[in-house]
Amino acid sequence: MPEQLATSPYDALLLLSFGGPEGPDDVVPFLENVTRGRGIPKERLKEVGKHYFLFGGVSPINEQNRALLDALRKDFAEHAVDLPVYWGNRNWAPYLTDTLREMVADGRRRIAVLATSAYASYSGCRQYRENLADALATLADEGLAVPRVDKLRHYFNHPGFVRPMVDGVLASLADLPEDVRAGAHLAFTTHSIPDAAADTSGPVEAHGEGGAYVAQHLDVARLIADAVREETGVEHPWELVYQSRSGAPHIPWLEPDICDHLETLHGAGVPAVVMAPIGFVSDHMEVLYDLDTEATAKAAELGLPVRRSATVGADPRFAAAVRDLLLERAATERGRAVERCSLGALGPSHDLCPVGCCPARAPRPAAAGADSPYA
Template structure:
């Protein structure tokens, strides 16, 4: 990691996340925010919200973001980095616009943004940039002086993100009964997205799947080096939503478990490499639905941990921030990355991860805000 300690030109870091309900009364309003503009009736939202109601209407994502905030602030303080860290969400309190307004009131003018999504896609990158543009437009309408916001690069292959996942898979393998451990299959999971969105992800298309495959290969190679076992593996998907007529990435994790059982696999480790923390998709789609399917099949499974607030991830965020700061000052900085794809771009080019309807997006080459 870089030894550079100068965050200039940045005077604050913004942790930008999805948000989630924190009680039963929040569930439908939260889902209204998520689905705004789609005309979905409240009755349908209450049906969708059953996943949350099973957990008392509480999504773990906000608590996990608070833990990450604490880890970031501790890491910054421990390494002499005097930079405040704020938090804003797209779909629930603390809302992004409110947080940016508070940052302006506190005098911040150049803000680095870390999104809690590691990979390239419309929903994982450009939509966050669109939300930033919406919030900046709202502040501009209020007559406020706008800060410049720069989104830190995709970190899917940063060592501080990947190595905790390697350790998580190793721990899950060790938790399996010894007689099935060596033959266990690895199912690397991520959020399914429409195939059209996957095809257009990244500057040249196809980045979403390619990045996940690259991370999975790094993990498999590390497992082999540490255990001497080459585990069979596959990238699979979860959390599909939307119209059944729209093609989405497959196979689904539950279908994959059925296939593996039919092929005689002795056990499976489910590794949610597409997620930063154990939020609702992980708790419900893996720990509930997929675990129930495995029990029905009498198939031993283990689910590895996400990165969450691991100190190595907090250090990676510091590294990404200082790397980008050096670049903005015209300095050359080490850009850490594992695997075959190398470090991602700092500035999303025009047309990267396009949306179906053109909308302004901040923190990219096509940003209306310099």
């Protein structure tokens, strides 16, 4: 195999995602998995699950992961990258621990991991690492071989992630009525998280107001807005806003909420809005409900024309970006100097999450980092 296509030392890639229900009977058990340990009553979970029941109890995330798996395997085959790709979820089948058992049975011992979360935060990075550590501990308890897992770096500013979103915003602008298009506002959205979690996101040196989580999203939003200006000749005002808040109302979370933002823009006389969900890899439930249903209904109530741009999903350019990240990390692990592809002001992210990166409220073991119990 040519050096530039060598995947050694890795013998597999694991696509690690959140998971979602695939039928009405799955909704409450899925939410019990997500909220395990918080003592939330079943009746409350049924209320929380109403978003899923509106869509027949089916989250689109699993089907979208199947599409991404197909795209990755197709890209690898077309570029002579000989590496099997597996899939495991944190909260629903196929469960992460079951997938790791399968991988061990198949002889996989050095695994690269792609998480379907592009940014730094506890819920978007460290919690995945904690789940990996839990699964590896289970394998050890069962007397199975414990593979080494390496999580690929954050890819929020990789061209293969950014460029499809640029095209999505351009397509949404083009779909607006011509008389409101030039004055359209760009609302870049991501999942709201508690202020405290945002402030401690990323390495310790990145901690502060909003931490790495906000800084990374702002960098991506600026990249997309600049690209739109360059390609259309129009300077569209933009802002980073938030969606999908959950949790106790007395705890401060990142704001403004997208629906509140739409009201503010309407009051200011903005003629149209493109909602761009840059914080999400695919069109899963938060996008379908919070943007396509709730925010779109709010815009209709206001008489404000809106469009929602596409997420990256299984775009071939994203699959190519994953291949690039894999080969880059493999070469680094072999001691090669590699050029790390990134856009914007922040540069490429770290390979190994340092100690103190995106800390949990209660410390737990986390794999694939400098503090991993599994070297």
